[in-house]
Amino acid sequence: MRESRGNLKDDELLNAFRHGDVQALDELVARYQSSLHGYLRAMTGSSADADDVFQETWMRVIRNPGSFRGGAFNAWLWRIARNLLVDRLRRRKPVVSLDDADPDHASLIETIPAAGHQPCEEVEETEIARRVAAAVAVLPPDQRDVFLLRMQGGLSFSEIAALRRVPLNTALGRMHYAIQRLRRELGSVYEVLVNGARNTEQGLKGKRTDHEIR
């Protein structure tokens, strides 16, 4: 039964939950818990805050699954999470807008504490993953937000642009700057990633050639 749920798409699982299948929701939470919680933790800089927003996000899903009108489930889920995140920050700083573009004032999102240089220190990962996570944590908040929405949320750039209420090229630009900055921060680690990808690609090509010869 668990396996059959694992084969279902997100919207099918949500529909099953609407018809009373609690395990279907459990499957959905399991699918997104690492990426969503990771995003929230990176944006709030606190496990406790991430837990709160994560829980409230799923409570919204549970209370009102009918508000999902089709499309990409992950975009819907991240929109709920990000709105809750913005509300939470607005309650802390009621006067300043999160996306305030006034140059005299720092935008609220820039006041979000960075997750620190060890954002995911409790998680056991490879050295590269740790270095990447540390580099992501020191990205400017706007760039970090777009980068994580894209990488962890799996949102398209048009979905990110709509969610952030910015033009598409602004979303693309922030992502581009984030990647450039990560390259600089990671230095040799980024080269390792590039070489690893190159080797993998060559290996695949070799296999293909062998296959073609045979």
Added chain:
Amino acid sequence: MRSGSDNDMALQKEIEQSERLLRGAVLTGCGSMPSPHVREAIRLAASRRVQPQHMLFFRIGYAAAAMLLVTLTGWLVLTGLRTYTHNSQAQLLDDAISLCSGDSVSAVVPSDEKTDLPSRLLKLQGMDQIAIPIPEEVEESQEPISIDFQSGNRLALPAQKYG
């Protein structure tokens, strides 16, 4: 010269290449798990959200059972009343038979028993044969009829009413 959308497309392709390199490391490095109590709270909320739907079926079941009980009680009460009335009328007929010494006794017979009336009176009288002239219009009538027992061995409908 490239248009703005061409630039966007080129930038997007360049970004996607870098994404492929970074994705695995980002997902591993930046993923984190919620506390177990958060998962439990979500499970509990999901179960509670689903419960009312199940409760709805129970409520419908209870309502149906209650309606059935009320209907059954009503039917029993009505049947009891009807039996009581019927028995009272039967007793009145019995009394009429035993008292038939020339006095006139009248009994009201319910309209749905009119067709049984001859055989019933025969049985009560203990006689093999008796002439009970019940006109057709009386049998077809929906109204209860009144019968006078005028003599010990003879039953007759009042001539002035049905004759």
